[in-house]
Amino acid sequence: xxFTMHVSQRLTNRYVGTYKHxxxxxxxxxxxxxxxxxxxxxxxxxEGQTMRxxxxxxxxxxxxxxxxxxxxxxGSHGCAxxxxxxxxxSVHARVTKVKRGIFSVLLTESFNx
Numbered sequence: 001x002x003f004t005m006h007v008s009q010r011l012t013n014r015y016v017g018t019y020k021h022x023x024x025x026x027x028x029x030x031x032x033x034x035x036x037x038x039x040x041x042x043x044x045x046x047e048g049q050t051m052r053x054x055x056x057x058x059x060x061x062x063x064x065x066x067x068x069x070x071x072x073x074x075g076s077h078g079c080a081x082x083x084x085x086x087x088x089x090s091v092h093a094r095v096t097k098v099k100r101g102i103f104s105v106l107l108t109e110s111f112n113x
Contacts, residue, residue, distance in 0.1 A: 001035050002032055002033065002034050002035060003032070003033055004030055004031070004032050005030075005031060005033055005073070006028035006029065006030055006073075007029050007031055007057075007066070007069040007070050007072070007073040007074070008025040008026045008027060008028050008029060008069050008072070008073060009025065009026040009065055009068055009069040009072060010023055010024075010025055010026075010072045011023070011024040011025060011026055012024045016077075016078035016079070016080065017076050017077040017078030017079070017090070018078055018079050018080040018088075019080065020076075026065075026069070029057060029061060029066065029069060030057075030058075031055050031058075031066075031070065032055070032056045032057075033053055033054075033055050034053060034054040034055070035053070036052060036053040036107075037051060037052050037053075038050070038051045039051060039052055039106075042109065046110060046111050046113045047109075047110060047111075048091075048108075048109025048110060048111060049109055050106065050107065050108045050109070051106075051107050052104060052106050052107070053105050053107065054098075054102065054103070054104060054105075055070055055095075055102075055103045055104075056101060056102055056103075057070070057101050057102075057103065058101060059100050059101035063097060063100060063101075066103075067095045067097060067103060068095075070093065070095050070103055070105060071093045071094075071095045071105075074091070074093040074105060074107065075091050075092055075093035076089070076090060076091045077090045077091075077092075079112060085112065085113050086112050087111050087112060087113060088111065088112045089110070089112075090109070090110050090111075090112070091107055091108070091109050092107070092108045092109075092110070093105055093106070093107055094106040094108070
């Protein structure tokens with residue numbers, strides 16, 4: 001199922017992923033995220049699922065900046081716990097430009113155990 005979301009480029013990196021909303025961000029860019037395909041289910045312990053989604057964004061925006069904004073917005077890393085093995089989820093987003101305005105995003109989830 002497709003949905004619209006806003007992505008933006010992270011301008012500062014002062015905070016860990018859990019508090020990344022406190023950093024400064026660039027302007028919001030609306031993109032359309034098309035339904036994803038699960039590639040790997042994972043073991044639900046330290047490996048989560050891996051899925052691929054297609055993202056369609058504006059063609060009149062700097063494509064390298066847009067790819068970075070998609071990566072920053074869809075990925076999440078770090079937690080705020082004072083101890084290891086908390087089980088927090090991290091998502092690595094690998095963004096590949098298919099053609100102008102169209103990106104393939106590989107989302108890989110892992111857990112802190």
